Amino acid sequence: MSASSREFDVEAIRSDFPILQRMLDPDTTMIYLDGGATSQRPRQVIDAEVAFLTQDNAAVKRGAHRMASAATDAYEGARERIADFLGAPSPDEIVFTKNATEALNLVAHSFGNGDSSTPARLRVTEGDEILVTEMEHHANLIPWQELARRTGARLRWVPLSEDFTLDLTDLGSLLTERTKVLALTHQSNVLGTVNPIAQLVEAARAVGALVVLDAAQSAPHMPFDVAELGVDFVALSGHKMLGPTGIGVLWGRYELLEAIPPFLTGGSMIETVTMERATFAEPPARFEAGTPPISQAVGLAAACDYLDTLGMEQVAAHEQALTLRALEGLAGIEDVRVIGPAASPERTGAVAFDVAGRHPHDVGQVLDSLGLQVRVGHHCAWPLHRKYGLHGTTRASFSVHTTAAEVDALIAGVAHTVDFFRSL
Amino acid sequence: MSASSREFDVEAIRSDFPILQRMLDPDTTMIYLDGGATSQRPRQVIDAEVAFLTQDNAAVKRGAHRMASAATDAYEGARERIADFLGAPSPDEIVFTKNATEALNLVAHSFGNGDSSTPARLRVTEGDEILVTEMEHHANLIPWQELARRTGARLRWVPLSEDFTLDLTDLGSLLTERTKVLALTHQSNVLGTVNPIAQLVEAARAVGALVVLDAAQSAPHMPFDVAELGVDFVALSGHKMLGPTGIGVLWGRYELLEAIPPFLTGGSMIETVTMERATFAEPPARFEAGTPPISQAVGLAAACDYLDTLGMEQVAAHEQALTLRALEGLAGIEDVRVIGPAASPERTGAVAFDVAGRHPHDVGQVLDSLGLQVRVGHHCAWPLHRKYGLHGTTRASFSVHTTAAEVDALIAGVAHTVDFFRSL
């Protein structure tokens, strides 16, 4: 579904995003370079949700009346749409969660909750190992730390190297017969590094480990196909891909979803219930306890439509061109050091940097005075920053609506920031 | 905040709900009597969310830029608004979840995840008892079954009596020194029964048990004040109180929230993180891993505004009058039996009934043909139905926008349904 049916015209795209009209103060135009934290919503996404709420809203799955059917059709239709967007073989492999974080927690908890009926490869117990990387977002680190703590398994990690990519030198000793899970990010939310998934999947397969992919930063920005990637689970968030907050997605191979125990329990995920015990429904229902994010699913489906109309190849090309421009521009500023690999097809979207001797908060403050909305701090990747001896970085991230002029404003703004602090 | 500042004029209220204009087919007006499953949204709620998305949307908590501040203000302002609506002493006692189900899971999981540093009263272990009731929604039953399974604690329950209220005869032997938690619903989503919380809280206090209240069906329909209720935790859902799906609330006493371990882990809930381990932030952040339902919080706050403008006393009075009308009308139809207590101030909003010899699906089908959108089945309260020898019921539930004429249409519709099947 990556074939675009619309020319990639940034000005036309911008007119779809009402918030881009916002002024920060009468003199300051907003320049939103924080899509990596959360994206903005095009009109099409907002309208889809409002249309649903004013025409078809009802509880899903549970009702026999016509409104319930309309709502269920919309909700299950959204599931099909998202399956299609991700290249999932079946909509039954799509579980709606509240965000990528819940999706990752779901997998990590379920791996620790199995019993003797659960296949051994889906059960993490004492003596097993869990492999993550040093570049993980806390969302793909702490749930595994906790799983290790609860089960007595050992958490290990692939270290970062000085060139801001994973150091795979010792992979052979890190990924062993004891490794049950390799959990890693597709793209670093700080460095912009895209990890060599094919190579890592092959290595994991060779030792029988499952691969959990955090696609929160990749699926919104490049052609993405779970079948091609060959991983076992994928987590992502709606709000990072032009969709609503309050919805995330866990994709999993059906035979794995079928074999792991549920995580959240309650209504709509059961088969039968007595006071003593419950049996559980088939996936995906088994993992969707309670009333799901219904209108948000509709919004997310509209976001997939929007992105596919632009074409993910073109989205990626656009954002890559901006990244290159930013890297080149920032390279020319004294005292500024980009924290991430040099320009390459294996690095996109997010450009983090350090200004020598200046705390990112101070850098961000000056940039904000110029309208530039960039994120500062450790970006929920504290170990990564520690590795490079940093307390934080300043990060700009690019979206479909970002223009070359905005990137130039960023470059000029960073130069100005350096001058500003020098002048004090 | 229960003092109304608007006359309770149902026609004016109806004009706030765009979806009420919907026709099911050219001849059939929609009569929405399924607010118990999910409520409809007034324009004010939809508009608040759209305004946020088109003006202030950004990631919360994490950014130093002005958009992030605006979004954080909106999100934290919503927390204050909801604390106020629930009578919570502090906004720091409000945890945003995805729905009531997650809120209940959070408490149930946290009670099982403590270690030696957790106070004993907040740790359920082998030999402890958990007390629920036979009228619970699956959301407030299965998480406790699972906690019992994981910890070796024993799950017990207060039985239902023939008059559709809790049978408290044996409370003394059910609620003992071994009981760590009493988890019960404020109002049954099937029977409409409102439980005697004050009495139960006193009994629980006497044995040192904590009280977890499922307020999913009560907080939206009556004046509600956590301080007055005297319970320890409260769970509810946004979508049942005119607000968005994708958001729920857990209220907890601060000193308890402070003492229980986190549930979901990831970004924004940490204090420090190394590769080996993490320490966690104070509540409520500790329980809000990942990007929260930001625009949904704004929508929920607008729903609180809307309800408070009507006045919760008046909302309750309106829905009670409709309930009384429905009970009287249905009582006059042969072969129809209401499953719930007789009219009284201790019963509201939901009216479930059984049509002798007819499956609820068939009843609901005929009612749907008349535009009446009622729910059929076990309403996620299967044990309750089993208790009364039923496979399901048909349930009408009333909202602020329900009119007396709609209730009359229900009564006429049920009479017609009985005739219809008799005639076949």
Added chain:
Amino acid sequence: MSSQLSALYTELVIEHDKRPQHAGLRDPFDTEVHHVNPTCGDEITLRLHLTDDEQIEDLSYDAIGCAMSRASASIMADLLIGHSVEEMDPVRAHFEEVMRSRGRLEGDEDLIGDGIALLGAAKFPGRVKCVLMPWKAYQAALVEIRALEG
């Protein structure tokens, strides 16, 4: 009575609901399966008895459910008993396809016989599951028997 309702509660449906064919659990049987519809709590227990060459000797059942699901079980039993599994496979496939078509496809009465009377439900997504539940149970029973045999 609305025309949609009459399309649903056809005379044949009511007939089968009131006087279900082949109802009740009987011996002998090769396997017994139990199916539940978690949304409405409907249940069916189904026993299947095949000859060695997969002729359906007997199919007996106990169904709790709405008129549509009870009638569907009755009509299914009528269709299947006395025929071979192979012969009935296109019947099952066609019936399921038409039921899931939301009313876009018309049913072939030569294939599905009285099943034609159930097609009104195809327009009601909430009811499709009710009608298909007995067939799902039949399929599950087939899978079990075949697994038992090797």
Added chain:
Amino acid sequence: MSSQLSALYTELVIEHDKRPQHAGLRDPFDTEVHHVNPTCGDEITLRLHLTDDEQIEDLSYDAIGCAMSRASASIMADLLIGHSVEEMDPVRAHFEEVMRSRGRLEGDEDLIGDGIALLGAAKFPGRVKCVLMPWKAYQAALVEIRALEG
């Protein structure tokens, strides 16, 4: 330079950031606390040394953070050292109130001295925490000392 920025990075702030007063961890001390701002990773280690009648003999610290938080630590140490806890309590309370007022309240220079230079941050909700972190650490240290003693 925008006027908002100049209200934030005042000469005094820059002065204190460049040459922080009383910085570095010193002996003797009664207690040491460590505080972290989880959103940005800023850290402060603070040591407090009181006399028996709660005079602040010494307050030393090691702060990692932005200019605002470092300047705030420096100004705070300047204000507190040599005074009694009781005397300084209204200073702390007033400073916190003004900082949280979003710029609605003006600061009393007689009370908070150089602290007045930090008030530009009150208009930036994202920075209020930076400025208050040293004060939070001071309060935590007080609580600890009192707990040790009592």
